[in-house]
Amino acid sequence: MSVRARVFRRRVRSMVLTGVVAGLCALAVLPLLFILGDLVAKGASSIDWSFFTRNPAPAGESGGGVANAIVGTGIIVGLACLIGLPIGIGAGIYLAEYGSGRLGWIVRFVADVMNGTPSIVVGIFAWTFIVKPVGRFSALAGGVALAILMLPMIARTTEEMVRLVPHSLREAALALGYPRWRTSLTVIVRTALSGIVTGCLVAVARIAGETAPLLFTALGNLNFSTSLTQPMQTLSLQIYVYATGPFDEWHRLAWAAALVLMGLVLVIALLARWVTRQRYGAS
Amino acid sequence: MLSGAGGPGEVRLAVPGPTGTPPPAAAPVIPLQGRNRADRAYQISLTALALALPLLLVVLVGELATNARPAIERFGWRFLWTSVWDPVAEVYGAAPMIFGTLASSLLALLLAVPLALGVAIFLTEFAPRWVRQPVAFLVELLAAIPSVVYGLWGIFVLIPFLRSAVVPPLKATLGWTPFLEGVFYGNSLLAGGVILAIMIVPYIAAVSREVLLAVPASQREAALGLGATRWEAVWTAVLPYGRAGIIGAIMLGLGRALGETMAVTMVIGNRHDIGISVLQPAYTMAAAIANEFSEATTSLYLSALFEVGLILFVVTVVVNALARLLVWRVARGAALGSRAL
Secondary structure (H helix, E strand, O other), rough: HHHHHHHHHHHHHHHHHHHHHHHHHHHHHHHHHHHHHHHHHHHHHOOOOOHHHOOOOOOOOOEEEEHHHHHHHHHHHHHHHHHHHHHHHHHHHHHHHHHHOOHHHHHHHHHHHHHHHHHHHHHHHHHHHHHHOOOOOOOHHHHHHHHHHHHHHHHHHHHHHHOHHHHHHHHHHHHOOOOOOHHHHHHHHHHHHHHHHHHHHHHHHHHHHOOOHHOOEOOOOOOOOOOOHHHOOOOOHHHHHHHHOOOOHHHHHHHOOOOOOOHHHHHHHHHHHHHHHHHHHHH | OOOOOOOOOOOOOOOOHHHHOOOOOOOOOHHHHHHHHHHHHHHHHHHHHHHHHHHHHHHHHHHHHHHHHHHHHHHHHHHOOOOOOOOOOOOOOOOOHHHHHHHHHHHHHHHHHHHHHHHHHHHHHHHOOOHHHHHHHHHHHHHHHOOOHHHHHHHHHHHHHHHHHHHHHHHEEEEEEEEHHHOOOOOOHHHHHHHHHHHHHHHHHHHHHHHHHHHOOHHHHHHHHHOOOOOHHHHHHHHHHHHHHHHHHHHHEEEEEEHHHHHHHHHHHHHOOOOOOOOEEEEOOHHHHHHHHOOOOHHHHHHHHHHHHHHHHHHHHHHHHHHHHHHHHHHHHHHHHHOOO
């Protein structure tokens, strides 16, 4: 009897704690739903065609858009990719193909450590490295800062994706007389390509919303600018300025800009998942 | 012409003579050697790209240290534990920011760890199969939200919510403790800690989930076979097996929280004060850099901010390195275990 009661108590305890864990999980997802809901509720009504095509209105006036910020985000992220992708992918292939020695261990460890570097520190580094010697804030410095942030992420995901390629493919290519570099590039890396693209897209999604590294590099710009040597606006900088500013009109625009930025990030993240799905479908 | 074409580790069909004299049999070998050279070029260029990472780290630390040197020489260790931050008198002590960074991160861990472990345990051990992927994706999406969007949401949604629904009952029940002293105006350690907690949940959850997935099924089966309930199997077999990895996951979350800038800057209040009450404004190292870097008019002021950045960098690197070592240890052990089966 008492044994049966104890078993019953243990069963109940197990079920209750399972419920607790499920509740904690639900609680963890809740903020996401609230944030996405608030973004749509407070931002959607301010978004119309002129929001995308016009530049910010002078402080205190109503209206205005974020055309300059959208173009600026595109340019700076593109610049970061131009610098970060070749180095990051190259380092990733190195880690997968030649990275079994001590140097490989060091590079891997450095990448993992840099992955957690506070982005504001990267920002002030880019300031000393580019802004200070040149003497002015520029989109180029912002692009370099974001490139430094994406490098370690890309290197590590590329390595993992290249490592997933079965060894038999390499042996087959080598047996057919392919030299090592051609085997590596046209067989191994090509097989892993969709995975590498996914990793790059995830990295782009993460840096597209970064603000801290751009505060002292790209700085922000109220006017439309495409010059790489001039300060440039991004969506994230614009949200920061508008959210912390005193005007209700600015707050309204901040929500709208945040909705646009979040949409951009979500589209890239979903695209990344879609690319991987294609890969699983193929293999 | 052929000197340097092959390294000690290269597989070569023709052994070159000493000091670069060409090999005797030329005709069948030349194309192969051409390929060898391309292979070496490939390896060298990849190595050069890979070396960019350690080089970057060295340059980064060097730049931070050089720029921070005037402040380091002027204030020494006092910088860490004095709390006067006076740009006019050129006296700088970073204790309030260091305290605020630690306090907000610990508060965030206190809130985030149960949630994140709940996610990881529920998704790996209990959830029905069709729930796992979608919920894991939703939690990952939390990591995709830009920091500045969290800050915006914190200012206009979270702080009003805390003011109307969380702080009054908290004060009613625990108001006598020193942690809840003073009037709540909004921007505070509490707001910073809560927003940080939401931000680091996905990181801790993702890594602990991987760790739990790496625990061999035999561990669970053995516990269940001995008559344990499902919860007991998780609590007595799975979690202890992955303990080091879970601690690593929590430390990764801590590393994120320490260096997080924008969201915290927007809600923590940015006041140079050490206070134990979570309802009062505070400051973090990252927030100080974000706020004051462009206002730093004197070179010593700038140098003090660089020293703050250097401290922040060193602390996060140490925390991250420890975390990686812990996670790697578990992951490697698990791989060995499953191969043995």
